Amino acid sequence: MRSATVHATILQAANTYTGSPNSCYWLGLELINSSTSTAVSTNYGDFYRNGTVVVPTYFSWNPGQPENNAAYTVGSYCRSTNANYNVPRTNVYSNICEYEEELKQPVTDLEQKCVNLTSSFKTLFLNGVCYVLDPATKNYNDAKVSCNTLSGYNGHLAHVRSISELYVAETLRYAAGVTYARIGIEQTNLSSTDPNNGWYLTTPTNRSLLTTYLPWATAPAASMRTIAVTTGYPKSFTAVASTTAYPFICQYDNTPAIATGRAGKSKYFL
Template identity: 55%
Template sequence: MLFSLVILLFISPAVAALTDLQANCTGPDRRYNGTSCYVLLKIFKTHNAAKLSCNHYLGYSGHLYHIRNAAIQAATSLLISTYSASTDWIWTGLEPINSSAALTDKNNWAHYFRNGTFVSATNLSWPTGQPAANNRVIYRPSDDKIYSKPEGTALFHICEYEEALKLPVTDLEKKCVNLTSSSVLTSFVNDVCYVLQPAVTKIYNDAKVACNALNGYDGHLAHVRTMEELWIVETLRAAANVAIVRLGIGQTNTSSTDPYTGWYLTTPTNPPELTTFLPWATSYPTASMRTIGVTSGYPKSFATLGFNAAYPFICQYESITPTTTTTTTTTTTTTTANAGEDCTVTSVWTDWSACSQSCDKGIRSRVLMSNTSSNCNSTSTPTPTYQYESCATEVQCKSSSTKITTLKSECMGKTGSHFAYSSCYFLANISGTQADASDYCVTQGGQLASLFGEDLVSQLGSLFLQFSSVQVIFTFNRADIIDIGV
């Protein structure tokens, strides 16, 4: 008896402790079961609109609930019976894995999360004849079974919040949720806030600079690089019940006759970023249409749109990033020139240069200039340090050649290389001395680059800009030659 009492004293505090989610999961419309809180919403919504409404508990990435096992099925059945009618149909988070495959295949269904990822479904209580050829799934408590239904049906739904998905609540998440209204649809996923105002339409250039609803955050037309991101924007489009929504993807070369290549993710301030994720909808792309939107037909959703046609658009806002300014930065260091004397060296960054044209990208530079005070007796001149960074431009190279030589052909086929002025250049992501860099280039069959003139430096920006920001130090050997020092 004494041994049992000792064990009870050790385990009692752990049993009594409540998590934050448990403490908030109280009321007739919600139940805590296992490690999840289930909330029943008695508001008629289509399936996609229901997915967007699961944001009651900040920091938990709420999603339409998953009936993973019999215990969850029993717990949510009890919630429905005590808070709603037993004849009500309830949306679940079951969706087809491949909407182009047979919807009647029981293996083609999975539980989806808010970010478009999914887990395979094992507890599937289909009745005879189900699933039918519909693209969403409801739970019917009257017979404790699940049925497929069309996405556009308006029904009640249950949201699920999981302990395992808890993340710190950010200012961006709070502001994103607060934007939600009858005229604004939002989705907060992976620290990105997606916003759609269905009634607001704009042409491409106006939409590009219209994403400014959240002060202090980088806003731009939505980028879609993966199937998960496509799932997110398709949810917004379908919930808004609009045919097409604009994205931040454009073809920067307006003279191109190839509608399948040359597509870039764009923002108002950063250089375009080449994208190859292009899930074209039926009958697309169309030549001479230079922008992209999402239309019905997921997962083949991309449609080409004209610059000057007005459509609703999706904005995305990301975490705060430092803003680059063109003001000079001054740093001062003090060294001893002679005994008892102070020598002050002041280093000042020049203003950024104009954005140089560089193969659908842009690069600008500035120089760290060093000045010494009059009490310094050194006659040596410090080596200037150059910084290069990305900047916006939507123009082609300043110069190019249409003649295809053997070297040019091989260079163009090598990832990360750039052909200019009868030479092939590539950026080696290594560190070390200049001698190390030179030796490495020799092993690759080349030599350390010498960059003649501003025009070539500009073109080679396409190499520097493989990374978000590159600082390269150069030394001047003579007036017109710049050697890369790695």
């Protein structure tokens, strides 16, 4: 809700297509800085699916809103007062969705396979990448080689390297209703006694890459060698034991798997 014009459009849509006069709806409005009071009206931004946030200049808070409550971190619109409220994420509302022409994109084979997965998986397709939360619980070694749900594509545990990618992981974790979700970051030196450094983005086949983006929810213990995302976004990383079974988030890039022939040799086609 970025302007009075959009505000009026939303009211018109709510009056036209809904039944209950007291209906409330989700907007793309979320708290920006969790360390600041939720009562600061300008501490809310318009979030996109890929984690991009735009700070609006137009707010339509109801009098007394937003409230100072640590659990009230997202924005909603209620038709009865024609105004916005900050509320808990656990509330159950309908959505008001917005589709922008400038965000139109071609539908690829990967996207079709991504969105057609069964409802037991939670998926997001963003910037040519398919993210899938698999609710099956597995230890790290098993989860690391289990990202093979999409036929024809090599997957790996998700690499979280920025706040935008963390937002994607948190969205999937929350949608699945799980407390922990494994991602593809591990401490490869098993003899290390430094829990804060030496963390690598890993895949089953490619070279590991050092990462420094580590938004810890709690300080890691030296004996925990793998990472999961948990509650507390944007401080979401927690170090977990590699042997404990958790759900996991897979990432499929738009690179088809290479077919192999006898003795593991590659096949080439013209």
